[in-house]
Amino acid sequence: MTPPEAPSPVPHVVVVGGGFGGLAAVKALRRVPVRITLIDRRNFHLFQPLLYEVATATLSPADITEPLRTLVKSRGNCRVLMGEVTRVDVEEQRIILRAEQISYDYLVLATGFRNHYRGNDAWAPLAPGLKTIEDSLEIRARFLRAFEQAEWELDESRRREMLTFIVVGAGSTGMELAGALSETVRRVMNHDFRTVRPEEARIILVEMSAQVLPGLPPNLAERARKQIEDLGVEVRTEARLTELNGDGAAIDGKRFPRATVFWAAGVRGTRVAEDLGAPLDRAGRVVVDPDCTVPGRREVFVIGDLARFEQDGRVVTGVAPAAIQMARHAARCIRRDLDGKSRKPFEYFDKGMAATIGRSAAVARAGRVQVSGFPAWVVWVVLHLIYLVGFRNRVSVAVQWFTAWVLGKKGVRLIGEPWVPATDGSEEIT
Numbered sequence: 085m086t087p088p089e090a091p092s093p094v095p096h097v098v099v100v101g102g103g104f105g106g107l108a109a110v111k112a113l114r115r116v117p118v119r120i121t122l123i124d125r126r127n128f129h130l131f132q133p134l135l136y137e138v139a140t141a142t143l144s145p146a147d148i149t150e151p152l153r154t155l156v157k158s159r160g161n162c163r164v165l166m167g168e169v170t171r172v173d174v175e176e177q178r179i180i181l182r183a184e185q186i187s188y189d190y191l192v193l194a195t196g197f198r199n200h201y202r203g204n205d206a207w208a209p210l211a212p213g214l215k216t217i218e219d220s221l222e223i224r225a226r227f228l229r230a231f232e233q234a235e236w237e238l239d240e241s242r243r244r245e246m247l248t249f250i251v252v253g254a255g256s257t258g259m260e261l262a263g264a265l266s267e268t269v270r271r272v273m274n275h276d277f278r279t280v281r282p283e284e285a286r287i288i289l290v291e292m293s294a295q296v297l298p299g300l301p302p303n304l305a306e307r308a309r310k311q312i313e314d315l316g317v318e319v320r321t322e323a324r325l326t327e328l329n330g331d332g333a334a335i336d337g338k339r340f341p342r343a344t345v346f347w348a349a350g351v352r353g354t355r356v357a358e359d360l361g362a363p364l365d366r367a368g369r370v371v372v373d374p375d376c377t378v379p380g381r382r383e384v385f386v387i388g389d390l391a392r393f394e395q396d397g398r399v400v401t402g403v404a405p406a407a408i409q410m411a412r413h414a415a416r417c418i419r420r421d422l423d424g425k426s427r428k429p430f431e432y433f434d435k436g437m438a439a440t441i442g443r444s445a446a447v448a449r450a451g452r453v454q455v456s457g458f459p460a461w462v463v464w465v466v467l468h469l470i471y472l473v474g475f476r477n478r479v480s481v482a483v484q485w486f487t488a489w490v491l492g493k494k495g496v497r498l499i500g501e502p503w504v505p506a507t508d509g510s511e512e513i514t
């Protein structure tokens with residue numbers, strides 16, 4: 085079935101994915117004489133950089149999402165369809181959803197990454213990653229549930245085991261998550277429980293390479309490590325998660341019974357990339373031509389996290405500004421085609437990066453300038469408020485941050501489903 089639409093001589097651009105890349109493409113095409121169909125399996129845009137704040141009970145899902153229809157309603161040339169693209173047929177120039185198919189003149193593929201467990205797929209249900217709203221709610225529930233369970237436990241050593249949290253991967257996602265978990269324990273949970281004491285909780289950050297934040301210059305990474313250790317996180321570099329099952333986990337063979345594990349150690353390009361007939365790199369990203377198109381397919385752009393683009397011998401990192409710049413470039417190429425002009429190659433402008441480690445702690449780099457600590461944290465706060473989509477979200481997030489960081493209150497400590505403590509009724513709880 086093809087969704088009904090009147091036949092039209094105007095070129096049809098299908099944009100798949102309403103993340104940073106897809107949304108920027110729709111915006112950049114607003115004055116280009118094309119019809120746009122934006123397709124996403126969700127009906128909302130998700131601001132992934134703040135997912136860890138939902139996972140650690142500072143923000144609600146509504147604070148970091150915005151309906152796609154709201155975001156594009158003033159774009160007269162764009163219709164939004166909710167659906168999951170299962171296949172791309174580049175020969176016939178059409179995308180295939182579950183039961184429908186849509187033809188395109190141009191395709192802009194911006195479906196991003198998914199969690200990847202590096203050959204250990206059985207770990208997926210045991211160690212949620214942090215890519216979707218569901219992931220963040222699952223992490224929040226497991227974190228809070230461990231405390232609820234420990235509150236029932238009278239044996240201190242078992243309580244300590246139950247309150248051991250292992251974050252795998254010390255890239256920016258793992259650092260942010262581990263730092264925020266540690267702060268939540270020390271600033272919020274310590275007021276809430278009678279049996280559990282905050283010092284019984286242990287946050288362990290495991291990284292297989294020699295430094296945290298592997299993409300950063302070593303001196304800046306070392307400062308980040310110091311800051312996160314000051315927050316009480318145990319950092320283990322050149323270490324691996326070697327075992328994970330329903331009873332706990334092991335790091336380089338050392339067992340941590342009853343530990344809760346979160347995954348921030350790997351992502352991979354979404355599956356549709358495999359249909360394009362283009363070379364993929366080890367992370368499943370499409371190796372694109374200088375104009376961000378699939379080799380030999382001028383009409384198929386791949387942008388954002390899903391694209392592997394090399395500039396000056398270095399791969400452009402999967403960050404929001406890169407996705408946005410590629411989207412704008414794709415729109416410029418389409419316009420130049422329609423104007424009968426030749427395309428120009430994409431040039432990425434690296435604005436730098438900022439990673440937060442906790443309240444008032446962060447590292448940031450812009451060109452050769454490096455900052456850490458409170459100034460970097462202010463940069464991080466301002467940047468995230470600027471990039472966050474939607475005025476309502478900006479106000480709401482600013483209020484939640486004030487409440488959490490100044491008043492020490494995290495209001496979203498909700499566990500979605502009811503839970504029965506694991507006791508056989510033989511112990512008397514006094």
Ligand SMILES: Cc1cc2nc3c(=O)[nH]c(=O)nc-3n(C[C@H](O)[C@H](O)[C@H](O)COP(=O)(O)OP(=O)(O)OC[C@H]3O[C@@H](n4cnc5c(N)ncnc54)[C@H](O)[C@@H]3O)c2cc1C
Pocket residue numbers: 100101102103104105106123124125126128129130132133134135136167168169170194195196197214215256257354356387388389390402403404405407438
């Ligand atoms: C926890 C976390 C923290 C981050 N922090 C930062 C940060 O601080 N700064 C920064 O710059 N970047 C950060 N990033 C990276 C940034 O979020 C990504 O680089 C950016 O989202 C990439 O944009 P994209 O459009 O390529 O993909 P995405 O934003 O991931 O969007 C992909 C979209 O495609 C949709 N989709 C996927 N498959 C299908 C399908 N088959 N059919 C239909 N729709 C589909 C998804 O629902 C989604 O809406 C972070 C990422 C994560 C996960």
